[in-house]
Amino acid sequence: MKVPTPRQVSSGNWYINLRLGGESISVTERTRSACIKTAQIIKAEYLADRPIKSKSSRAPDMTLRELLDSYIVKYKPVLSPATVRGYSVIKNNRFQAVADTKLREIRDWQRVINDETELCSAKTLKNAWGLVTAAMKDRKMEIPDVTLPQIIQKPRPWLDAEQIKTLVAAVRGSEYEIPILLGLHGLRRSEIAALDWSRVDLKTGVIRVEGAVVPDENGRYVYKHTNKTAASRRSVPIMIPELRAALEAVSESDRKGPVVRCHINTIYKAVNAICKREGLPLIGAHGLRHSFASLGHHVGVPAHEMQLLGGWTDAGTMKRIYEHIAAADMLKAQNAITKFFEPEEINANQDENQAGK
Numbered sequence: 001m002k003v004p005t006p007r008q009v010s011s012g013n014w015y016i017n018l019r020l021g022g023e024s025i026s027v028t029e030r031t032r033s034a035c036i037k038t039a040q041i042i043k044a045e046y047l048a049d050r051p052i053k054s055k056s057s058r059a060p061d062m063t064l065r066e067l068l069d070s071y072i073v074k075y076k077p078v079l080s081p082a083t084v085r086g087y088s089v090i091k092n093n094r095f096q097a098v099a100d101t102k103l104r105e106i107r108d109w110q111r112v113i114n115d116e117t118e119l120c121s122a123k124t125l126k127n128a129w130g131l132v133t134a135a136m137k138d139r140k141m142e143i144p145d146v147t148l149p150q151i152i153q154k155p156r157p158w159l160d161a162e163q164i165k166t167l168v169a170a171v172r173g174s175e176y177e178i179p180i181l182l183g184l185h186g187l188r189r190s191e192i193a194a195l196d197w198s199r200v201d202l203k204t205g206v207i208r209v210e211g212a213v214v215p216d217e218n219g220r221y222v223y224k225h226t227n228k229t230a231a232s233r234r235s236v237p238i239m240i241p242e243l244r245a246a247l248e249a250v251s252e253s254d255r256k257g258p259v260v261r262c263h264i265n266t267i268y269k270a271v272n273a274i275c276k277r278e279g280l281p282l283i284g285a286h287g288l289r290h291s292f293a294s295l296g297h298h299v300g301v302p303a304h305e306m307q308l309l310g311g312w313t314d315a316g317t318m319k320r321i322y323e324h325i326a327a328a329d330m331l332k333a334q335n336a337i338t339k340f341f342e343p344e345e346i347n348a349n350q351d352e353n354q355a356g357k
Contacts, residue, residue: 002066002100003039006032020046044073059139060104064095064132067103071135080224081216087131088217094120094128109144122149155324157281158290161298167291168242170278176270179260181243182207183267183288184295185236186310190214192285193264194223197255202248205238209311213264221264232311290321297325 006014009028014035018025025042029035047062047070059067068091076084091099095116098106106112116125126148133143159167164184171177182192185207193213200207210233216222227233238244247259260267268285275282283291289310296306307318 006035044069065099067135082214085217090128110146122151157283158294177246179267186292189285195259207236293321
């Protein structure tokens with residue numbers, strides 16, 4: 001968002017004089033960058049707080065960057081730090097060719113979309129356009145009619161039942177055993193990082209999942225009391241004996257504060273390093289969650305019960321995961337039948353039959 005160029009005053013501070021709605025507003029900060037940022041926030045808040053009627057008439061005179069700035073500032077108090085960060089990334093990286101163009105001057109939004117498809121994935125573009133249209137709706141603007149590229153979902157790797165056993169054995173006694181086994185109980189990486197000993201009840205064998213550790217708009221990881229969704233707050237029974245043993249092995253004096261003390265990004269790296277060493281698919285931290293779903297499917301747990309255990313809000317998401325796993329199981333069965341009829345198998349069976357006679 002454009003603001004006047006700051007100037008340094010005799011005290012060493014930096015100063016900007018803003019003119020908003022005929023009013024003069026002075027901004028003084030110790031550094032040039034802080035002065036600019038404060039002025040941008042004040043201007044964005046002013047734009048966001050104007051009456052709706054004024055918003056409708058003036059919105060086309062805003063640039064796309066100003067539109068997104070004002071929207072982010074307006075809803076920042078009710079958004080999670082991760083969402084604010086995601087919105088800021090979109091504002092700073094997407095639609096840069098028209099970011100500083102007034103909205104009324106952008107006449108061909110489809111061309112803007114087409115140009116952006118060369119610069120990012122279809123999913124990223126969909127998320128970016130979603131933010132733009134949300135900001136437009138907030139200003140009572142007409143939403144342009146555009147066609148977005150089709151999103152082709154890439155299958156997320158996971159471990160099957162036997163591979164999960166291999167992983168559990170591989171991490172036994174390691175510093176990453178607890179976070180990885182928590183992931184195999186369906187906890188998200190953000191939930192693992194936020195888990196406190198006060199929410200682990202070893203007597204009843206239940207873990208209360210509450211809160212998450214997520215990056216804020218500046219990339220710093222912060223704790224937030226709310227989870228990704230309301231369904232994410234849940235009680236998870238300790239189902240893998242190795243996890244109970246690992247938790248009980250921690251001395252009572254150390255059962256305070258975070259259960260997992262390694263950095264949140266280390267979990268992802270550790271999972272892939274161990275999987276690579278064991279010849280398993282590189283599933284990353286989130287792949288543990290899908291492996292949990294895979295295990296539920298393998299032992300016959302109904303999808304709706306796995307949805308509750310894993311904190312999935314959307315039943316459709318759980319259904320798609322189960323369908324994907326079922327399709328993979330069917331493919332394995334088909335391959336096994338095909339292999340049975342390969343020449344060496346037929347010959348081996350004939351030899352066995354003859355030997356039996």
